Amino acid sequence: MGHWVSRYYTDPNYSPDHTQPSKFEPGFGFQGERKEREMIATEEEMSSAKLHPRDRDYCAHKLIAFNACKRKEWPLAYKCAHEKHELMNCQYEDYMIRMREYERERRLLQRQKRLDEKERRLAAEELAA
Template sequence: MGAHLVRRYMGEPEPDPRTIPASPVGEQFQEREMVATQEEMNLAKLPLAHRDYCAHLLIKLMKCKRDMGLNIFGCMDERHEYDYCQHLDYVQRMKQYERERRLLVRKAYKEQMNAE
């Protein structure tokens, strides 16, 4: 825990999820499907930045906030579910990034050894 903080300050910066390299080995993992459909996201008027794996939970959270009005503690369960989903998604992306980075480092090392 905390390795991403050390890397951010001492080594390479934290990766942008949109620029994660994809190797042929990484293609064997299936992409997780979004639970919310495009139609549901359009009806909820979700911005493009929030249309990710946790969009279905964000739709529930937005609906709860709309229904509860000024009761700020009324949607704590939905908020917790959404935040936990975002955390799990982040962890999964970082694991994928680390795996891809290690594969690229190993590939470069093998090419260097073959060249010598």
């Protein structure tokens, strides 16, 4: 927990804030169009499955299938190993996507910091001359 906390507090203007939307356009730095992520499970499906708000993410459809399988196969829940495996893979992929987005934001902010410093340096040289 240490290094990213100190980096955020020592340089908050150039550190990503995961609670806020990105400061950069989604396609910035990419060739062509980026595919936007879409929710597969609808709000009605998640409500009828009584999913907790923390579970209403991009893997909700896998969680709904896993919970349905557990209800169907109970007490032999081990028969739902395939659904559990799919859910865990989906959660892992979601985590990796979020970490890549965080790292992209961090690198773009560091790039912005370098550009701002260069601009300030050039402005200071012009004033000195």
